[in-house]
Amino acid sequence: MAKRRQEEKVSPHLKRFKYTQDQAIEKPFNWQQMVRMLQYLKPYSKKLLPLAILAMLVSTAVRLAVPILIGKVAIDVAIDGENPTLLTWLVVAIGVLYLLSYVGNSLRIKWVNILGQNVIYDLRKHLFSHVQRLSHKFFDSKSAGSILVRIMNDINSLQELFTNGIINLLMDVVTLFGIVVILLVLSPKLALAIMVILPIMFYISTKLRRNIRRSWQQVRIQQSRLNSHLNESIQGIRITQSFSQEKENTEYFDGVNTDNFESWRNATKKSAMFRPFVEMSNAVGTVILISFGAYLIIQGPSNGGIELGTFVTFAFFLGMFWEPISRLGQMYNQLLMAMAASERIFEFLDEEPNVEERQDAIELQDMKGHIEFDHVQFAYDEERIALHDISLEMKAGQTVALVGHTGSGKSTIANLISRFYDPTKGSVKIDGHDLRDLTLNSVRQQISVVLQDTFIFSGTIKENIRFGRPDASDEEVMEAAKVVGADDFIQRLANGYETEVEERGNILSAGERQLLSFARALLADPKILILDEATSSIDTETEVKIQEALQRLLKGRTAIIIAHRLSTIRESDNIFVLEHGKILEQGNHSELMEQRGEYFDLVKTQFQMLDAM
Template sequence: MARNKFDVDEELEQEFNWSHYKRLAQYVKPYKSPILKALFVIILANVAGMLGPYFTKIAIDEVIPQGNLTLLMQLSVFFLISLLVIGWCMRYRIYAITEIGQDILKDMRYSIFEHLQRLPFSYFDNRPHGKILIRVVNYINTLSDLLSNGLINLISDIFNVIITLVFMFFIDVKLTLYSLLLLPILFVMVMVIKNKQRKAYQVLSNKQSNLNAYIHESISGIKITQSFAREEENYQIFNEVSEEYRTSWMKAVKVQFLLWPGVQNISVMTTCLIYFVGIRQLGVDVTTGTLIAFIGYINNFWNPVINIGNFYNSLITATAYLERIFETMDEVPDIQDEPDAQILPSIKGTVDFEHVTFRYEEGKNILNDVSFHISQGQSIALVGPTGAGKTTIINLLSRFYDVNEGSVKVDGFDVREVTLSSLRTQMGVMLQDTFVFSGTILDNIRYGKLDATEEEVIEAAKVVRAHEFIKDLKDGYHTVVEERGSTLSAGQRQLISFARALLADPKILILDEATSSIDTKTEELLQEGLQQLLKGRTSFIIAHRLSTIKNSSQIFYVEGGRIAEAGTHDELMAQRGLYHHLYQSQYDLLQVTD
């Protein structure tokens, strides 16, 4: 079976390096103050935790042999207070670090989503949307434990180790050195495991991305799947992709869990060593209280070491996901504001294409040396065969792409020299692929002008003849539509998109197959409103129904990347050229259909 984009592993264009953690630190920096507060509380808890074994040593070696009941009660009270302090600190720590971690994740998620909004169409055309979605949601969620618990706990555990070592050296230097004897084995183990673990999780992130992409594609195309009875084949493909994910997960987990038992075993061996050495020296260099206190401190020492090992595990695991997150953030938008871009002032609507040549890939020009001038208020119809360059013209005008040669100007301003926001906010665009967002119809129409009143929305809907069907819905303009407008017909979605574009009150209006899904009767009504609306506005109309463009100021017949014919409907019909042939073919087809 031929492999599709969803089940092809993505290759990293730039491998992760440790300097990337400086970027991660930039998300932590704004929360320095609450982090320091949490650290202070954690250190306080660590110090309080160190007092228990020390009180035990004093009680066994001095207080109990002396029969000093008063001092024993005082030690008990101090020990109880230390436990209460630890309990309060732990409660504060859990709440504080969880809140800080989630705030950091929110900031990261905002950064990647904001960056995605600025990436060009080509980025989304070349990738399954499921593979993009997983980076914004799943991969960042995977960092939750690392940032919520791991980061602050790491600093806490480092302090814990240092404080424990200070107490241990203070009590007995020789036993402390024995306690550190097996640490080199741990370091060797970590170095051996880390590379295998990182590679295993890189593979896992690819398989997780593939699975997510296929699920997303399957849900989006469920109507086609059921129409062609493809359920069984899709189930088989899903099984294969899911099995690859399960296998890679098991391999990654096997490698990850090698570290924890290793550290645990070294901890137990160290405790046994201290018992062996301590008992042999008991009554000579080591007291009973010292040995018992030391066993307590050994646990206090190795518990944070185990935690640091787990954090390192999480760090290596997270690295595989951070690589993908930062790879997305490092995507440079092909189209962005120049450093010295100026704000485009309120425009009148003149448009000039000056010797424009454009290509998506080298050696294959879509437009070849195209030049034309459009005056304010003119309506221009673009017709011609599929792939001739009609949509490319309006994409260059909206600066979804940049020209390779020549220039596109609006009111004399080169579109590359003005800010994208100031250019596009003065244009109303209705693309062939109509999109309706989940939410109310009112909000969908208001999408292009958020401050529009309900009356303005209704007026726009009336002009494009959408009002009739909207008012008949259960809740009228407040009717909630599902994702992609699945509860509406294709024609209804187009009318809503039309109203959205018109409500923005643009100086330049772009309609790409705007009436392709509207029935003939509705189209006739729509034309009445359009003729009134287009007055005073420059408009570009792409339509295969030639009846919708007969009244255009000019009609451009685009073929082979050039404007082969230009003129009014009557002028082009009189020439008996390409446009005449196209119009006559469509007219004859309608006659046959009738």
């Protein structure tokens, strides 16, 4: 009852949470996907894989040979024939074979682990590289935790499959095939009697397959939700503590954690049903061997029976027979886990960027910075149109401001210029070229964006500034910091430019982080600079200090400024006033003030607010 009350209490959150996370992938179990997964073995198919298979075949051959030597040769020939010399040589031969098996197993384990780790490395690298080039629309619909789970947990789930599973699967199949052939040659009657249970095992395992696969898929989904919530909770810990919501957040986590626990319990419970069934089958096979085998020994070889050595060989092989079947059951569960994980991995790998680069795309070498919107319409989804038939021009070297209320389309225009999205209708052109005809790198390498929420990476201050141009010298980094006024506060830090900053730059103030972003943008030396509310986190005193720096930063570049502060935009060459995705007015500050329209009202409102303060 307590659990039910708890679930009811957090259900609104969980409902919202689940709708923004991964949903179950309902696909049939198919070998095409398995083959696709095995393609990652291809680079190692000429050396590591053949060596591992050879070592496996050597150790398997030894395992199959020893029972025959003990039963048929040692008992039926050496002991019955009272030949101690042959028996001595057999002991020596069996010892040598076991030594050979030890060497083969050691090499197999070594080589398959190297093989598996290389495959996991390649797969994780491939997935991360692919995610890196996906469009913003993909990240709009996926949480950071969900992406993290795919790259870490889901790929880790394939580790056991590639390090041991595939070679062990081959070894068990070869062992089973060899045992069946040997038993049928030694005594078809006894062999068929022992294996009568196999069709029943196959039927039951087939019935269990779909349920086990779905349960492991659900485990992956719940892990994704748990990781997403953890990521969200850690990122938002200051907000949680500010509103004293620690208890509610803990209850929320408990609900998600309980779902994760239940999914694991359900999956392991279903998977655990297979091994006891195999052990029961082994017991049935042993009973058949003893009863029917004893009957055949009594009959004797002359009456269609068997010799004692054959019975002993069967006893050896019976223990070996159910062992690979049991392992195959475990391998099957492992395969189902791997398939559930691979479905989620391939779901991401099958994602295509919404912003695609054409094969014949042009490399724009020397961008001038002339921007033109030609009857552009853009919608994030069918129900939300952000821009309506926008046509505008930004001349090379101009400073252009975009103003308007929240949701008017200012940031959308900036996103289209950087080609984070493509217009739904119309075209965006730079220097007369449609952006869709240009390579993404040649466009984005010549555009810098400074956002309101500056992202600072873990590392030193110097490394964060150099992110704008990795090949920049230390002197160039420091010069960029001096130009934007960041050098003063950097020099006051304990280790100056070598000061380590934590994730998102938590040791720095919002204004200091913003100054670093200015330095980063300046160092990149872009032809087009986009400032998206870039001065909103800077106090008035700091803003005065960087006005001169901004003039140097903007000089000779096409600059698009999105801001509410009049001081930031009044010197712009052209100002576009937006409302609900449409251009209401355009002109410089003086022209717009004379029109006494929307821009005039925005300025008036801002001055009234300043006076009230």
